[in-house]
Amino acid sequence: MAVYTDVSDEELSSFVAAYDIGMPLSFKGIAEGVENTNYLLHAEGGRFILTLYEKRTKSEDLPFFLGLMRHLASKGVRCPMPIVDRQGESLKRLAGRPAAMMSFLDGVSVRRPSAEQCATVGAALAALHEASADYELARPNAMSVMAWRPLIAAVGERADEVALGLAEDIEDEMAFLERHWPSDLPRGVIHADLFPNNVLFIGKQVSGLIDFYFAANDAYAYDLAICLNAWCFEADHFSLNITKARALVESYSKIRPLADAEKAAFPLLSRGAAMRFLATRLYDWINTPPGALVKRLDPVEYWRKNRFHRRMMSPADYGL
Structure with missing residues (x-):
């Protein structure tokens, strides 16, 4: 609600x-x-x-x-x-x-996007990045890598109430991400929350992008990694649909070609993007009181996605 x-x-x-x-x-x-x-x-x-x-x-x-x-x-x-x-x-x-x-924008959100719809989202995201390149205002990303640890610390060992072993696993993963997170990739204004419920379709074409209230300045490829996590996994949240992933990144790249450094960093960015939503969902799951109006979202979904990305060693695995 x-x-x-x-x-x-x-x-x-x-x-x-x-x-x-x-x-x-x-x-x-x-x-x-x-x-x-x-x-x-x-x-x-x-x-x-x-x-x-x-x-x-x-x-x-x-x-x-x-x-x-x-x-x-x-x-x-x-x-x-x-x-x-x-x-x-x-x-x-x-x-x-x-x-x-x-x-008001006409259109409906989709629950199970097709590969063709993933392709149109990739193109729409690239167009957004291109159009925002000369936006004069700037806003640091308050939900980038440095924001995740305070959220996780606020949960502490209670993470194991969600899944046994989660607290220790997150701690190890955060240490890895903080050591290796890239700081020199092409940057600009990103949407940072382009989930299926924030995209409207008429048929198979995007009719609107909505909910810009996490938008900030950060790495463009990180925004693409957020989209891949949100759009391209199977219902088990542990299997990437490579057809959808390739459709997303190839359509994006046709409008805004990715630099070699962005391609090389993409497995790490996808891993970090999963951690970002794991951290916020976990914090809300533990700290939202019973009866609150805020709808809690399952953090285990993004734990599974994060663990998937740990196995991915090459950008070619994502269609890059």
Whole structure:
């Protein structure tokens, strides 16, 4: 569930009155997502997504996120466009929360992507990286390698409540990743969370990329590794579908060719990308109290993926 903050009729009417979109016709919460509160607003001027930013999204980061979406949309990337009010402002407050209204994108997310859909996602990610290259704002990646150990330390031995032996295994893996993590790969603005629920399709074509609230400056190839983990594994989370993986990376490379250093680092980046989501999922799994509205995601899925990548020694194993 992703409706954490209720909006009264009076608050909604006052908020909408600041925009040139006419009267609200319908207003309902959107269940998908785990970070912020989202509503679908149907007004006389069309359909919009109204987002209220909860505590896990820092207010000081919002100008970066909203500006990035405007920048990408202006370059032809299919992503939400922040709507401005009559004063030219896109970031406002509603029900005690920072809030913004976005253009609505048609399309549906897929649960079991095909190889063809993986290919279109690879092309869309490369186009995003190309379009963001001249974005003037910057934001360090707060969820890169240096952020994982504090999350793991906060869990400690309780990791074994999730899977026996997990605590020791994560400690060994973190030590390896910290020693070998690359720092000299091509960098720019990345999405950092391009999971299937953040991509919309009409048929087999991408109709929209959404949820840019982990976007930051980091290695482009790391973003591709995040996608591979999210899109190209079988349902057991321990077997890579090489057809999907090759479709993803080959389509990406046709638009933004990977440097030799990026190819060489890809097994390590994929391993680290799995650790990133293992760490955050594990932290939430242990620390989220019963009855909380935040939906917990299974950390074992990404432990299995991380262990898979440890066996991969060559970029050729990923279609590179």
